[in-house]
Amino acid sequence: MARSKLKTCWPILPCCTALLLALLFATESSRAETIDLPKLMKIPAGDFIAGSDATEREAAYRLDEKAYGHSKTRQWGWYDREQPRHTGKLPTYCIMQTPVTNAQYRQFVEATGHAVPDVSPKEWRGYKLIHPFERTRRHAWSKGVPPKDRDNHPVVMVSYADASSFASWASNKTGLSLRLPTSDEWEKAVRGTDGRWFPWGNTYDPDRLNSHDKGPFDTVPVGRFKAGKGPFGLLDGAGQVFEWTSEPAGNGRHHVRGGSWDDSGCGVCRAAARHGRPDGIKHILVGFRLVAETCNR
Secondary structure: HOOOOOOOHHHHHHHHHHHHHHHHHHHHOOOOHHHOOOOEEEOOOOOOOOOOOOOHHHHHHHHHHHHHHOOOHHHHHOOEEEEEEEEEEEEEEEOOOOOOOOHHHHHHHHOOOOOOOOHEEEHHHHHHOOOHHHHHHHOOEEEEEEEOOOOOOOOOOOOHHHHHHHHHHHHHHHOOOOOOOOHHHHHHHHOOOOOEEOOOEEOOHHOOEEEOOOOOOOOOOOOOOHOOOOOOOOOOOOEEEEEEEEEEEOOOOOEEEEEOOOOOOOOOHHHOOEEEEOOOOOOOOOOOOOEOOOOOO
16 A cells, blocks of 8 residues: 555656755745844935035035144045046945944844954054044943943944954845945935935035034934935934945955044035045944845845
């Protein structure tokens, strides 16, 4: 009897195998997890204006000179390295509405054992920054957890590799292809399609962002400055923290964008502004957000 049944099934074994493989694939697909990540916003395909012209750069230098009382950014040609104003074109993509927070990054640290955001005194001195090492302590994690009452602040002191590793981990967990944005993807999402200087327009308004002009000289919870949102609804695209992009800026460096809580003026908070940072730096002014080709899990 058993042999008879086996002979009966044998001709349809290829079909059974196909069904089994389909079930296994479905099981693997269903393992994608829901983890806490910033909301993904869809950026429609089409043209947009990127970069800056001489008029915009001059206005940026004047903002800095008024705020700081000197012309160092002009002397250093800080904004002369921006892309010339031009029309770009991108397909549809999705981007996180806010930067990744300490609480969201903590999921990655706990799941993988990845090093927590921190920096040693020796490392910090090697960066030759104006901020004293003591200022890093309010952002540094202790015993694997973020500083008290900063869960919803943007994570900082993350290197380019740290941000990329988080993207790979989150992609595996969610089934999304998450990565750092290209420079053009970041810029279009922040400023929209019409080439405005800031997410809200061409006039600088310190009430619309977390900068040193009116801010606490520190990070604040993400998404607080609703009046500073861009045309697509993106938040914290100006001020708060600089953000890593995947655009190279020389050997072992990538561009960061957006300005920070440390900046006044705020010429560097314009969407076209950019500068390179060493990939290994763990800066209290630098965080990140990610993009995906689809918003659906």
